[in-house]
Amino acid sequence: MFNVMASQRLILISMSTLVWFLMQAAPCSAFTVNCSEPNQPALLKALTPLFNLSSIRPVMNTSTSTNVNISFIIYGILGVDEKSQLLMTYLWLNYRWMNEFVTWDPTQCGSDRIALPRNKFWVPDIVINEFMDENTAPEVPYVYLHSDGLVRDALPAKVVSSCNLDIYTFPFDVQNCTFTFNSYLHYASDIKIFLHRTVQSITERSKNVMTTMGEWELLDITFHDYLDKHGAEYIDELAFHIRVRRRATLYVVNLLIPSCFLITVDLFSFLLPPQSVDRSSFKMTLILGYTVFLLIMNDLLPITGNTIPLINVFFSLCLALMVASLLETILITNLLCGSVKDSPVPHWIQVLVLQILGFLVFLPRKAKNSDMEQNVAVIKLDAVVGPLREKGPVVEDRVVQELRSLATDLRALRLQVEQQRLDGNQSSEDWIQCCLLKVKPSKLLFIFIFLLMHAGSSSSMLNCSEPNTPSLLEALKPVFKLNSIRPVMNLSTVTNVSISFTLFAILGVDEKAQIFKTFIWQSLRWRNEFVSWDPEQCGTFRISVPRKLLWVPDVVINEL
Known part of the structure; x- marks a missing residue:
């Protein structure tokens, strides 16, 4: 009988564990696309609900990080500006990541991949930290979506990046420039960056396809991965070190x-x-x-x-x-x-130069006035410090006596407080009233004042149907419709905008035009009173959405 009850209890525990596991795993699974016909129009129609989720990171649970694989090919080294410390290159960038919102059967839909516009998908905000200019490369508007949820993006980029150039051995110098890939906004808990190909493969392919063979020659490419700490969070960064060598033949012929x-x-x-x-x-x-x-x-x-x-x-x-x-x-x-017209040098000049001045050169150096003044200052300092050193023990004994007296008073005060606390006849309020300060707290008045202060600035609480990002995005749609106005409930309320920036590079100074060129990363923070939600109910305490869906303060630099 006992064995039967133990087995039944074990079965119940196993079933409850299985149900709990299925409930936890259900929100994180991707939904399968069902195609009516094995062709592209049917697949596009089945993917239409996916396009409504392009504003959020494609994960069911926000605690899941999106792994982005990066590789690139250097198509050309366009030049190096030593005065502005800039390296100009032309790259082909390749990004890969998983979209957890979609999968389909290649046999049922007729294809294992489809090319769709980039604006219909979430794209990681991977940037190059050293990027110092706008991208003038041709735009590629499409990305590939595979049947297992893999998204593959490839695009060209003309990169004008800052590089700390060392031209001490010019024109036989070798420069080491860095490309640091990281997310502009997301932390390492949201986006992690990995290397898709080996650096040896990237170097070989770059040397084979490089079309611009001008002044600079590509030697090799190395990389390292590290986490950059920003407060309590970390940003995943992948840094590539590119070594280029200058061809010195032109400079040898034209200069040396x-x-x-x-x-x-x-x-x-x-x-x-x-x-x-x-x-x-x-x-x-x-x-x-x-x-x-x-x-x-x-x-x-x-x-x-x-x-x-x-x-x-x-x-x-x-x-x-x-x-x-x-x-x-x-x-x-x-x-x-002029030797014929000039007379010989007089004898007294020879004696002055060779004997008197020569003897004066080897005289011992006299003590300077500053040294004498320093010695006098040292003597005066000893005369002042000497009596103080003799009185040192007396002063120290006086300080010790004062500290001991203060400790005795504090000990007596502590004993009195403990005696009053142990005494049951006198309440705590009587003990407070016997002192100089009389405290009469009023909880109801405090709560009433608190409600009055926060009644006007309260935000609407969102209700999420499930603890995942799609339900949170659905609950945020009424907030997105208010992106045209300043996010305050009362127009008399001021929106406080906190500003900070990081100066990445000084590109140059044009003295004639009175222009100062810099490259900065700007960070703005403000509060939106139209929205708030319960992190436990919605599954996350933050979400990244496109800038166009929210009100953004028009903070500009006047001197721009």
Whole structure:
């Protein structure tokens, strides 16, 4: 009998566990599309309810993260702007993620995939952090939807990204630029980013299909994945490091070889006869020609504020040597032409320079006035601090006595409070009234004032039929119809907008036009009084929707 009851109890526990599991798994399952005919029009008609859910992330439970697989191909390196610290590339981006709202039978619908417009689906807000300009690549309006819910998106992008360039070894420099992919708004609990192909495959395919083979050459691509902390949340980021090398042949032919030719001609100018003035005029012509060469070369050399390239140091030394050779020529010509007219150096000048000044050079260094003042200050400081050091124990004993007295008073006060608490004859209200402060709380008055303060600003509570995102989206439709007005119940209520921004790059300063070019990430926060919901009833405490469905404050930068 006991075994029968135990077995029945075990069966009941197993059935209850199975029912609970099915109830938990039911909201997270995708609905199957039924096609009337195995063709594209029937499949499109069956997918029509799915298009109404394009405003939310395609998961039944918001605690489920959407895994986005990323890969790209570099089609061309368009150029590098050393002055603005920008790298210009042309990419083909590939994104893959799962849509939990839809599946279908390929045999029943006649196809295992279909190409549909991008605006009919939710698309992850994956951006490149270093992106510094608008995308001027052609627009691809379609994405592929597979029968198992896989969404595949591919689009071209002209990426103008910031890159910290090190041009110390110009023109033989190798630059390392970074592409950081992450979600603009969603945290790691919502969107996780993974690498779809290996970096070796991305590098090989990029080298094979690269069409723009100009000044820069692609060496390799590496990556690492990490979480960027933003307060209590994390943002999943995938960073690619792209190493490119400059082809230095053009700069060697146009810059280094002509400069070496001019220095060689300047050295051979010493073979000219020093008695004539032809050598000086020839060197002056070389210096003027080299100055013009530097002005022309200024447009080719990179300009940066971090380091000075070695090639600039080389050109400066060449110019300094040419000026030194000109001064030497002038000195030699002056000595040769004016030695007959000049008298020999007087004896007293030789004695002054060689004996007196030479003896003065080796004299010991005298103590400076600042050192003497410092020594006097140290002596005065010792004279002041000495008596204080002697009185130190006395002051310390006085402080200890004060602390002990204060501790005795606090101990006596604590004993008195405990005695009053243990005494049952005197109530707590009598104990409070015997003190200086008389407290008479009124709970009803407090509740009445609280209701008056919050009556005008209360928001409408949403009711969700199920704890999932589709039911929450359905409950939010009346709120979306009010996106044309400011979200306050009373027009006299002010909408407080909190603003913060991150300065990502300083693109440049145009002094002539008085323009300052920057790239910032702006963040706005405000409260919508038209909506509120119970997180337990709706299954989540937040949801991401398109910006066009809500009222957005018209906060602008006046100097834009």
